[in-house]
Amino acid sequence: MSCMSVTRTYDEINEKIKKGKVVVVTADEVAELAAERGVSYVAKNVDVVTTATFGAMCSSGAFLNFGHSDPPIKMAKVWLNDVPAYTGVAAVDAYIGATEMSESRPFEYGGAHVIEDLVAGKPVHLRATAYGTDCYPRREIDTYVTKDSINQAFMFNPRNAYQNYAVAVNSSDRTLYTYMGTLLPRLGNATYSSAGQLSPLLNDPYLRTIGVGTRIFLGGAIGYVAWEGTQHSPGAKRDENGIPLAAASTLAVVGDLKRMDRRYLRAGVMHKYGVTLYVGIGVPIPVLDEEMARFVSVRDEDIKTTVFDYSVPHRSRPNFGHVNYKELRSGYIEVQGKRVPTVPLSSLERAREIAQALKEWVAEGRLLVQEPVQRLPENQVSRPLEVVGLEEIANG
Amino acid sequence: MARCRVVLTFPPDKVEKPVAYHLVKDFDLRINILRAKVDLNEEGKLLIEIENHKQEAIQRGLQFVREQGVQVELVDKELQWDDEECTNCGACTAVCRPRALHLEAPDWKLVLDKQKCTACGLCVDACPVKVIRIDF
Ligand code: SF4
Ligand code: SF4
Numbered sequence: 001m002s003c004m005s006v007t008r009t010y011d012e013i014n015e016k017i018k019k020g021k022v023v024v025v026t027a028d029e030v031a032e033l034a035a036e037r038g039v040s041y042v043a044k045n046v047d048v049v050t051t052a053t054f055g056a057m058c059s060s061g062a063f064l065n066f067g068h069s070d071p072p073i074k075m076a077k078v079w080l081n082d083v084p085a086y087t088g089v090a091a092v093d094a095y096i097g098a099t100e101m102s103e104s105r106p107f108e109y110g111g112a113h114v115i116e117d118l119v120a121g122k123p124v125h126l127r128a129t130a131y132g133t134d135c136y137p138r139r140e141i142d143t144y145v146t147k148d149s150i151n152q153a154f155m156f157n158p159r160n161a162y163q164n165y166a167v168a169v170n171s172s173d174r175t176l177y178t179y180m181g182t183l184l185p186r187l188g189n190a191t192y193s194s195a196g197q198l199s200p201l202l203n204d205p206y207l208r209t210i211g212v213g214t215r216i217f218l219g220g221a222i223g224y225v226a227w228e229g230t231q232h233s234p235g236a237k238r239d240e241n242g243i244p245l246a247a248a249s250t251l252a253v254v255g256d257l258k259r260m261d262r263r264y265l266r267a268g269v270m271h272k273y274g275v276t277l278y279v280g281i282g283v284p285i286p287v288l289d290e291e292m293a294r295f296v297s298v299r300d301e302d303i304k305t306t307v308f309d310y311s312v313p314h315r316s317r318p319n320f321g322h323v324n325y326k327e328l329r330s331g332y333i334e335v336q337g338k339r340v341p342t343v344p345l346s347s348l349e350r351a352r353e354i355a356q357a358l359k360e361w362v363a364e365g366r367l368l369v370q371e372p373v374q375r376l377p378e379n380q381v382s383r384p385l386e387v388v389g390l391e392e393i394a395n396g
Numbered sequence: 397m398a399r400c401r402v403v404l405t406f407p408p409d410k411v412e413k414p415v416a417y418h419l420v421k422d423f424d425l426r427i428n429i430l431r432a433k434v435d436l437n438e439e440g441k442l443l444i445e446i447e448n449h450k451q452e453a454i455q456r457g458l459q460f461v462r463e464q465g466v467q468v469e470l471v472d473k474e475l476q477w478d479d480e481e482c483t484n485c486g487a488c489t490a491v492c493r494p495r496a497l498h499l500e501a502p503d504w505k506l507v508l509d510k511q512k513c514t515a516c517g518l519c520v521d522a523c524p525v526k527v528i529r530i531d532f
Binding site: 054055056181182183184188189191266267268269270271276278329331341343344345346347348349350352 | 483484485486487489490491493495498499501503504505518521522524525526
C-alpha cells in the first residue's frame with residue numbers, strides 16, 4: 001500500500017481538460033491497464049474513464065412543443081405518423097413514447113420510429129383533434145413538422161442505462177418472443193443485454209460520481225442525468241465487490257433531440273413483442289481516488305449476473321444461478337447441465353464507438369465532468385404493484 | 397465430400413417436374429430440401445443442399461436440371477444485410493440455430509458463415525432494424 005493515496009477534484013480534472021492535458025481512457029482500456037500495472041497506477045495516472053452502452057431502452061421518449069397555429073388549438077389527441085402521443089400537458093406540448101405503436105402499422109412502426117425520423121430530419125405527419133374553447137377555437141389540425149420547425153424537441157427517458165441486467169432463457173417447449181429477443185425452447189439460447197465492463201453504472205457501482213446533473217453522451221449529443229431512473233434499485237443484492245447481481249440502479253436522462261444522431265439512436269421492432277428504441281449512452285467517470293480507480297478497473301469476469309427463466313410469466317421468475325460476462329462473451333454458458341449458446345442484445349461494437357467518441361470529447365475539451373448536484377437514493381429497492389382494495393391501501 | 401447449395405427456380409409450367417427425384421435416383425446425389433415455396437400457376441422455388449463425393453456428379457445433376465428448363469443459382473448471394481444500417485445488436489443471432497450468424501470478437505461485428513446457413517429466414521424477422529434480406 002502506498003502511504004499517500006491519490007485524490008483529485010472535479011475542478012482539477014476540468015482544469016486539465018481545458019488545458020488539453022487530461023488523461024482519458026475507455027473502460028476497456030483501463031481494465032487492461034489495471035490488469036497490467038495495477039489499480040494504484042491507474043489512480044495515479046488516469047483522470048477520466050469513459051463508459052458506454054448501446055441497447056434497447058423501452059422507457060424512452062421525447063417532449064415536443066409544436067408551436068401555436070392560427071387559429072390556435074388546445075390539442076386533446078395527437079398523432080405523429082399515426083402514432084398516438086400524450087398531450088395532456090397544456091395546448092401544444094406532447095410526449096411521444098418510444099413503445100407506442102402506430103394505429104395503422106402496429107408491430108412495425110411506433111414512437112421510436114417517429115423519434116428516429118425526427119432526428120434524421122424527416123418530415124413527420126402531425127394530426128390533432130380538440131374540443132374547441134373560447135381561447136383555442138380550432139378543433140382539428142393536419143400538417144407536417146420537422147425537428148427544425150418545432151420549438152423544442154428534447155428526449156426525456158424515464159429509465160435508461162440499467163446497472164446490470166438478467167440473462168434470459170426459456171425452459172418451455174415453445175419459442176417465446178420477448179423484450180429479451182426471441183428465446184428458443186428447451187434452453188435453446190441465452191440472451192443478455194448489458195455491456196459488462198464497459199457499462200456505465202457497473203463502473204461506479206455505488207454511483208459516487210453519477211447523480212443529478214452529471215453530463216453525459218446521449219444519442220450523439222450532450223445530455224444530462226435528470227433524476228434517478230424509474231425502478232431504481234440500488235438496494236439489490238450485491239456480490240463481495242459491491243457489484244449488483246442483477247438489475248439494480250437506473251438513470252432518467254435528458255438531452256436535446258435536435259442535436260442527436262441516428263447512428264446512436266435507432267428505432268427497433270422486437271419480433272412479436274413491439275417497438276423499442278436503441279439508445280446510445282456514454283458516461284465519463286472521474287477517477288477521484290483509489291477507490292474509483294478500483295471501480296473503473298472492473299473486468300467482465302468480475303461482473304456476475306443472474307440467469308432467469310422467462311418461460312414463467314410471473315413477477316418472480318425462477319433463476320438458474322449466476323454467470324459472469326466473460327463466460328457470456330465466450331459464446332456458451334452452462335445452464336442446468338446444458339451447453340447453451342449466448343446471444344448479446346446490446347451492441348458492444350457501437351458501445352465501444354461511443355466510449356471512444358466520448359473520450360475524444362473529453363480530450364478535446366468539448367465535455368467537462370460535472371459533479372452531481374444531488375446524489376441518487378442509495379438504498380431503495382423497486383416495489384411491486386399489488387392488486388388491493390381501497391381499505392387495504394388506506395390502512396397501509 | 398463435395399457439397400453445394402442451390403436455389404432451383406421453376407417456371408410456372410415446370411413446377412410439377414420431379415427433379416429432386418431424378419437427382420437422387422439417376423445421379424446418386426444426396427439431397428436435403430431446406431426450403432420450398434411452390435404456388436401453382438406461379439414460379440416455384442426450392443432451396444436444396446446437394447452432396448456427393450464427386451464434384452462432377454453434382455455438376456452433371458445440375459446440368460440435367462437446367463436442361464429441364466429449371467433455373468439454377470448458387471446460394472451464396474441469398475442472405476444479405478445492409479452493413480451501414482446494421483447496429484451489430486445481435487438480435488438476429490438469437491434465432492440462428494445453426495450459428496451461421498454470429499457476432500465475432502474482437503470487434504463484435506456481425507459475420508455470416510454461409511456454409512452453415514439453411515436459409516430458414518428466421519433472422520429476417522428477428523432483426524429489429526429490418527436490414528436483413530433473403531431473396532428467396
Ligand atoms: S436464414 Fe436461418 S440459418 Fe441462415 S443466417 Fe438466417 S437464421 Fe441463420
Ligand atoms: S439483428 Fe439486424 S441490426 Fe442486429 S446484428 Fe443482426 S442484422 Fe445487424
